[in-house]
Amino acid sequence: MIFDRKTQPIITFALALLFASTSAVHAATIDESINDVVGAVTGPFVQFIFSPLPGTEIPWIVLWLIIASVIFTFYFGFIQVRAFSHAISLVKGDYSRPEDAGEVSHFQALSTALAGTVGLGNIAGVAVAVTIGGPGATFWMILAGLTGMASKFTECTLGVKYRNEYADGRVSGGPMYYLHKGLGEKGWPRVGQAMAIIFAVFCILGSLGGGNMFQANQVHAQVVTVTGGENSWLYGKGWITGLIMASVVFLVIVEGIRSIARVTEKLVPFMAVLYVGASLYILILYADRIPWAFGHIIEGAFTGLGVAGGVVGALIQGFRRAAFSNEAGVGSASIAHSAVQTREPVTEGFVSLLEPFIDTVVICTMTALVIVITGVLHLDPQTGQYVWDAHAGQISTEGGLGGIELTSAAYGTAVSWFPYALAVAAILFAFSTMISWSYYGLKAWTYLFGEGRRNEQVYNIIFCVFVIIGAAMNLSAVIDFADAAIFAMALVNIAGLYVLMPVVKAEMNNYLARLRSGEIKKTRA
Amino acid sequence: MLQVNAGQDIVGVIGMAQDVFVVAYDGRDQHVVDVAIDYARKQDAQLLIVYVLEWSPFGFLTPTELADRHQQREKDLARAQESIIVPILEKIRESGITVEAQVGYGNAVDLICATAKEKNATMIFIHRSSSLSARIFGSVATGVVQGATVPTVVVP
Numbered sequence: 252m253i254f255d256r257k258t259q260p261i262i263t264f265a266l267a268l269l270f271a272s273t274s275a276v277h278a279a280t281i282d283e284s285i286n287d288v289v290g291a292v293t294g295p296f297v298q299f300i301f302s303p304l305p306g307t308e309i310p311w312i313v314l315w316l317i318i319a320s321v322i323f324t325f326y327f328g329f330i331q332v333r334a335f336s337h338a339i340s341l342v343k344g345d346y347s348r349p350e351d352a353g354e355v356s357h358f359q360a361l362s363t364a365l366a367g368t369v370g371l372g373n374i375a376g377v378a379v380a381v382t383i384g385g386p387g388a389t390f391w392m393i394l395a396g397l398t399g400m401a402s403k404f405t406e407c408t409l410g411v412k413y414r415n416e417y418a419d420g421r422v423s424g425g426p427m428y429y430l431h432k433g434l435g436e437k438g439w440p441r442v443g444q445a446m447a448i449i450f451a452v453f454c455i456l457g458s459l460g461g462g463n464m465f466q467a468n469q470v471h472a473q474v475v476t477v478t479g480g481e482n483s484w485l486y487g488k489g490w491i492t493g494l495i496m497a498s499v500v501f502l503v504i505v506e507g508i509r510s511i512a513r514v515t516e517k518l519v520p521f522m523a524v525l526y527v528g529a530s531l532y533i534l535i536l537y538a539d540r541i542p543w544a545f546g547h548i549i550e551g552a553f554t555g556l557g558v559a560g561g562v563v564g565a566l567i568q569g570f571r572r573a574a575f576s577n578e579a580g581v582g583s584a585s586i587a588h589s590a591v592q593t594r595e596p597v598t599e600g601f602v603s604l605l606e607p608f609i610d611t612v613v614i615c616t617m618t619a620l621v622i623v624i625t626g627v628l629h630l631d632p633q634t635g636q637y638v639w640d641a642h643a644g645q646i647s648t649e650g651g652l653g654g655i656e657l658t659s660a661a662y663g664t665a666v667s668w669f670p671y672a673l674a675v676a677a678i679l680f681a682f683s684t685m686i687s688w689s690y691y692g693l694k695a696w697t698y699l700f701g702e703g704r705r706n707e708q709v710y711n712i713i714f715c716v717f718v719i720i721g722a723a724m725n726l727s728a729v730i731d732f733a734d735a736a737i738f739a740m741a742l743v744n745i746a747g748l749y750v751l752m753p754v755v756k757a758e759m760n761n762y763l764a765r766l767r768s769g770e771i772k773k774t775r776a
Numbered sequence: 777m778l779q780v781n782a783g784q785d786i787v788g789v790i791g792m793a794q795d796v797f798v799v800a801y802d803g804r805d806q807h808v809v810d811v812a813i814d815y816a817r818k819q820d821a822q823l824l825i826v827y828v829l830e831w832s833p834f835g836f837l838t839p840t841e842l843a844d845r846h847q848q849r850e851k852d853l854a855r856a857q858e859s860i861i862v863p864i865l866e867k868i869r870e871s872g873i874t875v876e877a878q879v880g881y882g883n884a885v886d887l888i889c890a891t892a893k894e895k896n897a898t899m900i901f902i903h904r905s906s907s908l909s910a911r912i913f914g915s916v917a918t919g920v921v922q923g924a925t926v927p928t929v930v931v932p
Binding site: 344347352353354355356358359360362363366367419420421422423509513517519520586587590592686687690691 | 829831833834835836837838839840841842843844845846847848849850852853880881882
């Protein structure tokens with residue numbers, strides 16, 4: 252075994268030493284060097300994923316996601332509406348059998364999957380959408396969240412149905428398994444296997460991009476903002492923040508110190524409640540402007556309100572950031588949902604459809620409303636249009652801020668200390684997202700290279716190195732790569748979902764018929 | 777709740793002619809068992825040992841814990857049976873008392889009270905905790921005393 256327990260800390264130390272010594276010599280240029288190298292490698296991949304449909308400005312991948320979610324919505328007869336209250340009953344445990352106590356409950360599968368999705372996409376991603384796409388992006392984001400519930404339902408049902416249950420009791424599930432086995436059942440075992448392999452490769456890239464580099468990058472931005480912005484001693488030294496974060500992630504995923512992860516898992520829901528609470532407080536404070544803000548959101552969705560990209564720009568940004576935030580159609584959450592204890596795979600599908608609702612329809616919308624309502628976006632009072640900063644490629648904002656700094660400034664206008672709380676929340680969200688994605692990536696890795704501690708540790712070390720790279724790169728390069736990698740997962744996943752959706756429909760109809768006939772009863776009143 | 781069979785001679789006996797005393801056993805305090813044996817002998821009752829692995833379906837787990845949960849549950853149950861239930865059953869059997877045991881996941885207070893009700897127990901025996909947190913936040917014994925539908929003996 253190459254990376255045994257004794258050599259692991261040495262590797263970390265060597266890594267730290269390497270970065271520290273390099274930075275001592277080239278402190279000013281290390282970030283730029285990383286940007287140049289990684290940017291050059293990821294550039295063509297990003298270009299391919301986001302290339303527009305011929306003759307239009309719309310990236311084909313965004314249409315791929317949204318069309319799928321609309322098709323699933325109609326195919327399953329608006330299941331997100333029909334099964335909404337049943338999903339809540341399942342999460343409450345109304346249908347849980349007493350003998351299953353001690354197994355993974357629906358609530359636990361949902362909350363773990365949510366810890367992976369509720370994160371910086373909800374705070375930083377929304378700010379990016381609103382500054383580039385205008386307030387109208389919020390409308391398309393909500394719409395994508397609502398239709399995305401059907402995509403999530405499809406993939407999570409399949410995740411449980413085709414999961415692997417090993418003799419020792421562990422489970423592995425997710426798109427790799429349903430593509431492989433599901434398409435095999437349909438008579439295309441080779442196609443299924445090939446798609447599973449392609450998905451696994453993209454999942455590893457996604458785990459390193461959106462699930463890692465984007466998170467690390469935005470945490471660094473937050474730390475710099477709260478420690479003095481350009482005057483902060485950390486300004487331009489992303490590798491230092493990256494190194495610290497990489498060390499903590501290393502302790503959790505390589506050394507297996509679960510207590511750190513457990514503390515985060517407990518703090519994340521608390522921070523989420525705090526975040527929603529603060530948003531509600533600000534919305535109540537500006538209650539008189541809520542109708543105005545919604546007016547802008549709807550008007551912007553259909554006119555663009557001065558945004559350079561117009562309606563299409565708002566639409567693309569809304570869809571892009573919704574997909575990045577709730578990951579519906581991407582297939583990632585299906586890996587976490589697969590661990591639930593249930594005899595009915597479709598029940599986990601019902602529960603999972605709450606995920607895009609909570610993540611996008613509730614939390615993302617709140618962030619967007621706060622940004623619009625607090626007036627951090629510059630509006631020309633003469634024309635009623637937003638002021639476009641062509642140089643920055645976004646709506647002109649207070650201090651030229653974008654991303655998480657803008658969200659922080661928006662909340663800071665109403666609650667002076669909130670930027671500090673947001674910084675803590677952002678770090679925790681980012682950390683829990685990283686832990687979740689390290690697991691998703693690891694499952695894809697072990698699908699490709701086989702289970703076993705040595706294989707797992709190789710991936711884990713790579714994951715830690717990417718934390719440092721992500722923190723050091725500039726925002727746009729990281730966001731582009733993160734988006735591209737995650738959307739690439741959806742490319743394969745959704746193709747598989749189209750083939751397997753009749754399987755889900757059969758499961759759904761069978762279950763709903765038994766529920767209606769009273770055969771499936773609540774286990775408690 | 778998982779039922780742990782204590783032996784061929786015992787299964788199915790509980791709940792017939794004799795009274796049943798539920799003994800809430802935490803795996804450490806033997807005194808509560810001794811007191812229960814004493815009472816059972818005097819009143820010709822049977823004992824039902826209840827051992828609870830504290831668990832909430834609303835707790836938060838990491839993705840790795842999620843995937844390992846079933847395996848972990850099996851291990852915990854096996855360990856509970858091997859190191860806690862088997863020794864205590866042997867000890868009680870040696871005293872000539874009829875005994876059965878149950879190991880369950882959940883909230884200790886709810887599970888102890890529910891088991892007593894389900895098995896038509898006539899008494900519950902439970903150990904008193906004297907820790908600081910028990911004094912401030914209340915203990916399992918306090919909860920059982922409040923929630924039980926039958927007389928409860930709290931053993932110091």
